[in-house]
Amino acid sequence: MALVLLPGLNNLIDDISEEKKLPAQVVETALREALLKGYERYRRTLYLGINENPFEEEYFSNFDVGLDLDEEGYRVLASKIIVDEVESEDHQIALSEVMQVAEDAQIGDTVVLDVTPEKEEFGRMAAATTKQVLAQKLRDQQRRMIQEEFADLEDPVLTARVIRFERQSVIMAVSSGLGRPEVEAELPRRDQLPNDNYRANATFKVFLKEVSETPRRGPQLFVSRSNAGLVVYLFENEVPEIQEGSVRIVAVAREANPPTRAVGPRTKVAVDSIEREVDPVGACIGARGSRIQQVVNELRGEKIDVIRWSADPVQYISNSLSPARVEVVRLVDPEGQHAHVLVPPDQLSLAIGREGQNVRLAARLTGWKIDIKNSQEYDQESEDSAVAELISQREEEESLQREAEERLAAEQAARAEEDARLRELYPLPEDDEENIEESTTELEELPISENEEAKQNEGLSNEQSPEDGPR
Structure with a gap:
């Protein structure tokens, strides 16, 4: 069959590569896979209305598509095994037929044949399938690159731009770095802040919460405005002492979406100082509250309490x-x-x-x-009495839990012992194979002197001494 020409193939690949921000090799691979699916559809349509589909799932696994970028076209190629009698024309070819062009051919060899159909025969259904598969493959490649790009991102906080709304979620455009193309990320309702105004093209700092694989849509980015990691990031960027390591954030408790609207968002941050002369709370608040105000502004007025951490639980609770x-x-x-x-x-x-x-x-x-x-x-006496009852109840529950765990462990041990006993009486086939392998290993590890001694003893027992006379 002749090469099926695709005028402008190189320009098409370059345009798709630039538009989708994908390497040209990735686009070529996607196009080859799409054309192969189109060929499968073409072959299947030949049997529509005649009989049931004769093609199994892996029927076309020996087919491939070759792109010719110089001539701007493609060929469909099939790898066939040389046999005496052909049972499947798509997978086998007769030796007599091959020997007409290659006299040294032998049975079992593989040959690659051009099975490209004429362009007019390809059909609209096959062309539509090719177009759909190409679009799907390109989307899959984009999502795969997104997953690889963002999965190991060192800085989990990104600048996001609102582009549209889907149900209760906000779809935002984010980028992993300077010069990288923007990709879509979803900000679910539960991760939004009540004081945010999500209007089109508005920008926000967001925390990259998850890069997950969904069954239908592939790799998806999920970002959050309510994650405590966003507060940590904002303080790290506003407080030089945290960047230098003299002040550290020990714990963060955040309630970005309170149960009711009567309560506003609030966060508590516990900080500690590595150096005695540095006040960790003062460093985070800044002169006249300048540093903490930047964090509050980014979180749209969220109330933030910065308290000093202490190893003493009494002081820590009080703070x-x-x-x-x-x-x-x-x-x-x-x-x-x-x-x-x-x-x-x-x-x-x-x-x-x-x-x-x-x-x-x-x-x-x-x-x-x-x-x-x-x-x-x-009333300390009555309170202590009530607490004593709670402690007694807790200890009783812990005791019951330990007894249940011990009983479960004993049952599992007994079951394992019974399984081992039954396998000794009724060994499974794999147990026999293991025993054979162990016996072989032990024999190989037997010292040479003992092997020789065993052979000598065997030889002596088989030899007949003249003094013994006939047996």
Whole structure:
């Protein structure tokens, strides 16, 4: 068959490569795969209405498409095995036929034949299939490159631009670096900030939350405005002491989407200083609040509390409830990390916060269960009694959990022992193979002297001594 000409093939590949930001080799591979799918569709349409589809799933695995960029065309090639009697014309060819052009051909050899159909025979259905497959392959390659480009990104915070809206999600354009093309990322509803105004072409700092593979759409980028990592990044960029390492962020507790609109977004940040002369809280706030104000502006007015971390849980819990003034912190159950915090009556609502937000964030930040108590109404004896009951209940639950785990471990050990006993009585085929291999290995590892001694003993036992007489 003659070469099927595709006028302007080189220009087509260059245009697609530039438009999709893909290497020319990737475009060529996608085009070859698309043309091969088009050829499969052409072959299948020949049997429509005649009989059932005779082609299995891997039927065309020996076919390929060769692009000729110089002549600007393509050929469909089939690899066929030389046989005496042909059973499948698409996979085999008779030896007598091959020997007409190659006398040294032998059975079992493989030859590559041109099976390109005429351009007029290709058909509209096959052409449409080629076009669809090419578009799909190019999308797959784009997404694959996106996944590779963003999966190992060192800086997880990107500048994003709003381009459109889909249901409750915002579709944004992001770039992994200078000079790199923009790609689409999804900002789901749960990761948006209530104070953000997502209008077209508005820009935001976003945290690259996930690069995931979805069944239908392939690799997808998911970004977030509510992730605590965004707060860490903003402080690192605004506070030189954090970049230098003299100040470190120990923990972050963020509630970017409160349960109700009556409560605004709020974040608590615990910081510590490596050097004694450096005030970590002052460094993060800056002169007249200049540094923290930049972070607040980027987060559209989100309230941020910067507190000093302490290795002493009493001091750390007291600091975490800022701006409330704390009188006493009682660690009523250190093992269960449960604390009672006593505050004056006028500080009670401030310590708890609107709808419990302040104490909730303090508990997340410290990892302790915190109960706010009125210092004037606190009855230590009754409170200790109630805590003792809770401790007893917790210890009982832990004991039951340990017993359940021990019982499960014992059952698994007994089951494994029974399985081993049954395999000794009724070995599986693979067990026999393993035993044979082990026996062979042991024989190979037997010392040479012992082998020779065994052979000598065997020889002596088989020899007949003249003194013994006939047996």
